Amino acid sequence: MKYLEEYREAQLVRGVIDEIRRTVTRPWVMMEICGGQTHSIIRHGLDQLLPAEIELAHGPGCPVCVTPLELIDKALAIAAQPGVIFTSYGDMLRVPGSERDLFSVRATGGDVRVVYSPLDALKIAQQNPDKQVVFFAIGFETTAPANVMSVRQARALGLKNFSILVSHVRVPPAMHAILSAPHNRVQGFLLAGHVCAVMGYWEYPPLATKYGVPMAVAGFEPLDLAQGILQTARMLEAGRVEVENAYARLVSFEGNRPAQQIIGQVFEECDRKWRGIGLIPNSGWRLRPEYEAFNAENRFDVAQIQSEESPLCIAGLVLQGLKKPHECAAFGQPCTPETPLGATMVSSEGACAAYYRYKRSD
Amino acid sequence: MGIENGPVCPLPLPHMERIVMGHGSGGKMSHDLVARLFLPYFDNPVLRQGDDAGAINLGNDQRLAISTDSHVVKPLFFPGGDIGRLAVCGTVNDVAMLGAQPACLSAGFILEEGLEMGVLERVLASMQAAAQEAGVQIVTGDTKVVERGKADGLYINTTGVGVIPTGRQIGGAQARPGDAVILSGPIGDHGMAVLAARGELGFELDVQSDVAPLNHLIAAMLESGAQIHVLRDPTRGGLATTLNEIAMQSGVSILLQEGSIPVRPQVAAVCEALGFDPLYVANEGKLVALLPAQEAGRALEAMRRTRYGEGAALIGQALADSPGRVLMKTRLGSTRVVDRLAGELLPRIC
Numbered sequence: 001m002k003y004l005e006e007y008r009e010a011q012l013v014r015g016v017i018d019e020i021r022r023t024v025t026r027p028w029v030m031m032e033i034c035g036g037q038t039h040s041i042i043r044h045g046l047d048q049l050l051p052a053e054i055e056l057a058h059g060p061g062c063p064v065c066v067t068p069l070e071l072i073d074k075a076l077a078i079a080a081q082p083g084v085i086f087t088s089y090g091d092m093l094r095v096p097g098s099e100r101d102l103f104s105v106r107a108t109g110g111d112v113r114v115v116y117s118p119l120d121a122l123k124i125a126q127q128n129p130d131k132q133v134v135f136f137a138i139g140f141e142t143t144a145p146a147n148v149m150s151v152r153q154a155r156a157l158g159l160k161n162f163s164i165l166v167s168h169v170r171v172p173p174a175m176h177a178i179l180s181a182p183h184n185r186v187q188g189f190l191l192a193g194h195v196c197a198v199m200g201y202w203e204y205p206p207l208a209t210k211y212g213v214p215m216a217v218a219g220f221e222p223l224d225l226a227q228g229i230l231q232t233a234r235m236l237e238a239g240r241v242e243v244e245n246a247y248a249r250l251v252s253f254e255g256n257r258p259a260q261q262i263i264g265q266v267f268e269e270c271d272r273k274w275r276g277i278g279l280i281p282n283s284g285w286r287l288r289p290e291y292e293a294f295n296a297e298n299r300f301d302v303a304q305i306q307s308e309e310s311p312l313c314i315a316g317l318v319l320q321g322l323k324k325p326h327e328c329a330a331f332g333q334p335c336t337p338e339t340p341l342g343a344t345m346v347s348s349e350g351a352c353a354a355y356y357r358y359k360r361s362d
Numbered sequence: 363m364g365i366e367n368g369p370v371c372p373l374p375l376p377h378m379e380r381i382v383m384g385h386g387s388g389g390k391m392s393h394d395l396v397a398r399l400f401l402p403y404f405d406n407p408v409l410r411q412g413d414d415a416g417a418i419n420l421g422n423d424q425r426l427a428i429s430t431d432s433h434v435v436k437p438l439f440f441p442g443g444d445i446g447r448l449a450v451c452g453t454v455n456d457v458a459m460l461g462a463q464p465a466c467l468s469a470g471f472i473l474e475e476g477l478e479m480g481v482l483e484r485v486l487a488s489m490q491a492a493a494q495e496a497g498v499q500i501v502t503g504d505t506k507v508v509e510r511g512k513a514d515g516l517y518i519n520t521t522g523v524g525v526i527p528t529g530r531q532i533g534g535a536q537a538r539p540g541d542a543v544i545l546s547g548p549i550g551d552h553g554m555a556v557l558a559a560r561g562e563l564g565f566e567l568d569v570q571s572d573v574a575p576l577n578h579l580i581a582a583m584l585e586s587g588a589q590i591h592v593l594r595d596p597t598r599g600g601l602a603t604t605l606n607e608i609a610m611q612s613g614v615s616i617l618l619q620e621g622s623i624p625v626r627p628q629v630a631a632v633c634e635a636l637g638f639d640p641l642y643v644a645n646e647g648k649l650v651a652l653l654p655a656q657e658a659g660r661a662l663e664a665m666r667r668t669r670y671g672e673g674a675a676l677i678g679q680a681l682a683d684s685p686g687r688v689l690m691k692t693r694l695g696s697t698r699v700v701d702r703l704a705g706e707l708l709p710r711i712c
Contacts, residue, residue, distance in 0.1 A: 004634060010693050045696020090708030103382040103706075114708065116563065116636070222694060336704070358698040 007221030008044070016226040017049050023233045024053040029185045030232055031178070031321045033171055034140075034192035035062030035350060036220055042354040044222045054229060057185065057321030058351040060174050060277060061192050063139040064091045065350045068273040071167040072097040074302040075136050078165065079105045079112050081300065085128060087121035088136040090114045098307050118150035118164070125154070125162040134296045137164040140171055142194040144285065145259040148266035151287070151294045163296040166286055169272055171195050172203045173283035178321065179211040186321055188232040189215040193224065193247040200255025204243045212241050219247040266291050325355035384705025388598025388644070391705045393607075412611055413534050414456040414594065415522075423528040429456035430521040438481065438515050440559035442551070442570030446488035448646060449518040451575045452597070454496045458577040459593040459649070461532035461584065462524030464496060469520050470504040474513040482516065489518075496575035498522070536591040537612035539682035542658035544651045546579060546665060547572070547673030548624040549601050553643035553707075554632055563636075569628050572670075574647030579671045583651065586664035592652040599703040600642040602688065604650060606702040610686045612652075618678035618690040618700065642703045652680055 006012075032038055038058045041047050047056055060066055076097045079086035086102070093102040093112065106112040111131075115121050118135045125133035137147040147164065154162040171192060178184060191201060196217045208215050214235035218228025228246040235242060245251055263285070272284025287295050297303050325331055336356060377384065377391070384391040401409065408416040415429035433449040450467065457464040469489065473482065493500055500520075526532075551572040558567035576595065583590060592612070596604035601623070609616050625633075625640045633640050647670055653661055658676055665671030678690075688700040 004631070008693055010695065013694055043692075043698065044694055045692045045698050046694065048696040049694060093708060094705070103377065103384065104380065107380045107382045120562065120564070356701070358701075 004221070007219070007223040009223065013046075013222045013226050014049070016223065016230055017051075020054065020226065020230045020233055021051045023230065023237055024051055025237060027053045027055065028187050028233060028236050029055045029057055029321075030188040030190060030229065031057040031059045031186040032190040032192075032218070032225070032228075033059040033061040033175065034190075034195065034220075035059075035065065035354075036194070037061075037190060037192065037218065037225060038351050039354045040220045040222065041225060042358045045358075046222050046225055050229070054233065056229075058324075058354075059178070059321055060274065061140060061171065061195075062350050063143070063169065064089075064095055066169060066274040066276065067092070067095065067138050067167045068275045069097060069307040070273065070305060071138075071165065072101075073307045074297060074300075074305050075165055076100060076102065076105055077302050077305060078134055078296060078300045079110045080108070081132075083131055084300075085111045085113060085124055085131050085133045086136070087113050087115045087118075087124060087133060089116075089138070092136055092138065118147050119153070122150050122153055122157075122159070122162060125159050126157070129161060131161060132299070133162050134300075135162075135164045136167075138167045140169055140192070140195050141199045141263075142192075142197075144168060144263045144267065145198060145256070148263050151266055151291055152262070154294060155291070163294045163299045164287075165296040166267075167272070168267065168285035169274065170269075170283055170285065171199075172207060173280050174274070174277075175207055177277070177280045177283070179207070179213060183322060186213065188213060188236050190218040190225070190228045190232060191215050191243070193217060193219040193251060196247070196251040196255060198256050198259050200253050200260075201243055201245065201251065202253055202255070208241050208243050214241050215243045217243070217245045217247045217251050219250065325352040326359070331355070382705075386598075387703055387706050389603055389642075389703030389705060392599075393702075411533060411535065412607070413460060415460050415462070417460055417526060417533070420525075425462075425526040426523055427457045427460040427462035427526050428521065428523045429453055430519065431456060432517060432519040434514065434517050435556060436514050437556075437559050438485065440556050440571055442555055443573035443646070444485060444488050445516065445518060446485035447492045447573050449520045450489050450492035450496065450498075450500075451573050451646060453520040453522040454492075454498060454575045454577055455595045455646075455649070457522040457524040458575075458580050459532070459595060460524075460526055461530040461580070461590070461593065462526040463581070464498045464522050464524040464577055466499050466501040467493065467520050467522045468502045468504075469500050469518060471506070472513055472517040472519075473505060473507045474515055475507060475510040477515050485516065485518075492575060496577055532590055532593050534592055534594060534608050534611035537608055537614050537652040537680050538591060538654070539614050539680055540655055541591055541614070541652040541680040542655040542676055543605070543616060543618070543678040543680065544653070544658060544661060544665070545601065545623065545675055545677045546576070546649045546651075546671045547647075547675075548626045548629070549596070549645055549648060550625055550629040550633060550638075550640035550643035552646040553600070554629050554638075556644075558632070563632075567628060567632055569626060569632075572645055572647035574670045576647065576649050576670055579649070579665060579668045582664045582668045582671070583661050586660045588653050588657040588661040588664070590651055590653045590661070593649055595649050596645050598644050600640070600644060601648075601650065602639075602641040602700050603702045605688045605700070606686075608650075608652065609680075609688050612680070613685040614680040614682065615684040615687045615689060616678055616680050617697075618688065620690050620692045622675055622677045624673050624675050638707065641700060642707055650677075655679065 121135035216231040267285035270286040415427040555571040665674035
């Protein structure tokens with residue numbers, strides 16, 4: 001298939017991996033930020049081919065995994081109300097809140113629907129004027145443009161029955177948190193290609209310089225990832241601290257400026273809790289005051305819901321790249337995708353789910 | 363900053379209290395539901411075999427294969443098929459997977475108040491055409507009507523029976539180490555065709571459901587003289603789930619070659635875009651067969667001469683180590699686990 005098979009071509013990938021092997025002279029820890037990249041690495045078995053010197057730490061870039069428990073509980077409370085159609089990306093239905101998940105809400109009469117885009121949720125709102133339609137707007141920078149467009153269009157259409165429950169997070173503050181943590185092991189980063197397609201990579205050089213950590217923008221196919229690893233390894237070996245672009249077919253330095261502008265018109269920065277990690281300053285987006293009417297938290301009076309997470313698994317350490325999923329005592333038994341103990345096992349982008357699906361050796 | 367403040371995690375949700383959609387996925391949740399609730403009540407040696415059809419001893423060296431299947435699908439009509447064709451083929455195939463020639467079917471209809479008579483007639487005509495193609499007759503039936511809103515137009519249950527000839531031992535537990543694993547054609551067509559027909563994707567997809575009766579294909583395989591150990595149709599839960607079931611039933615592992623599994627480019631593309639893996643997408647006109655490696659060529663030749671086996675391919679082999687496990691050699695040459703489907707198949711966020 002065009003633009004897919006080519007980037008999975010075994011001979012090409014092996015060529016780049018041979019080059020990585022020739023490049024590295026000592027051990028390096030690199031982190032791929034994005035959960036989609038983690039899954040691609042494990043699914044294609046790229047990690048098995050890398051020289052032992054390269055250790056890939058799996059980052060917190062799974063939007064489903066890091067959505068805080070509190071937001072899930074708010075979503076569940078809203079979805080259970082009569083007269084509400086609660087719409088969400090599919091992955092979120094499996095994530096447990098304090099007591100139940102969206103599947104359970106649906107099984108007890110809640111109208112919970114999977115949509116492929118927030119604009120589909122908007123359509124549902126237009127078709128159901130007597131219902132309140134809520135979209136669970138989670139995600140990193142990648143999903144932000146579509147999510148803000150839904151609110152802008154709802155305002156333009158004068159829709160009174162549409163709102164979004166926002167739990168947006170941003171990559172650079174999370175990297176800052178990882179790099180400034182006392183136990184940090186990460187020496188180089190593979191930046192998330194889809195995030196950078198929207199945002200460009202102009203935010204990253206200051207981070208690289210501040211912490212002395214080289215970075216390469218990387219895509220999601222084996223060849224893209226191998227190329228990102230090679231460029232990062234070359235910088236590490238040469239002692240260069242720069243931000244390079246190994247995904248130039250999709251990513252430019254500036255990124256998608258119109259998309260960034262629209263995001264800035266609807267969202268403003270805020271502190272945000274990350275599940276498994278805790279509060280990271282300025283790491284989130286929320287609706288600007290002029291769009292506050294579309295904030296589901298206000299419309300449904302769930303702002304008072306507060307949830308405490310219990311320390312049962314090591315998802316937090318996995319999300320920070322300090323532990324690998326199979327180092328958890330609960331991994332595989334009792335923690336599985338059907339009975340997840342942690343969000344990293346729930347999401348199709350979660351590191352534990354990737355290990356469980358592709359790498360179990362029990 | 364809290365980032366060094368260790369782990370946090372929610373409690374597990376096993377969904378033991380109420381039925382959720384995942385229990386109907388055909389994956390591990392469905393399997394566990396049957397094992398935990400149904401088997402303890404209905405337990406008997408035939409049921410315990412765990413095949414798609416039960417095989418009952420008739421006392422004269424012959425065995426009777428019997429299978430039942432309820433069909434619910436939205437929309438009722440989709441490219442390549444409809445609920446009627448599905449209801450006939452699904453049960454014909456389940457009976458045929460034990461090596462039996464399906465003889466006859468029953469059909470039970472749950473009709474929703476308000477269903478257009480013309481729609482029902484189209485479904486019945488389609489059932490008759492599929493039955494004729496398979497060479498079976500529908501010999502008994504039932505109709506019930508439920509209030510508007512209590513069913514999606516109509517549901518159909520079919521039961522099929524067929525005689526397993528003397529000496530034929532085909533079943534999920536019959537795989538042997540060294541067996542070749544054969545697939546009858548490209549995977550994922552049915553699941554993606556139905557998904558696209560719901561009109562929620564926002565784009566057109568040029569793919570037809572593969573729903574088809576496979577009994578003639580199986581007859582051709584048997585006539586080739588190949589000693590078939592296992593036959594199964596990878597319906598809900600997809601190829602990955604079916605192979606895991608076989609690996610567990612037979613106590614073998616299965617090693618797949620990623621590059622050899624046929625997937626149509628358009629199915630691969632849309633799966634990629636939505637975050638589905640074709641290995642878990644439903645098929646309604648495909649089968650997997652396990653048989654001695656030296657007989658694989660003969661079976662493949664016979665399959666490729668039939669209408670529903672043109673795309674047949676050798677996709678892997680059964681091994682003795684790691685019993686119950688399905689593994690895949692990736693295109694890059696690495697090895698990874700291929701798990702069963704867990705619960706509901708969900709599209710991913712981005």
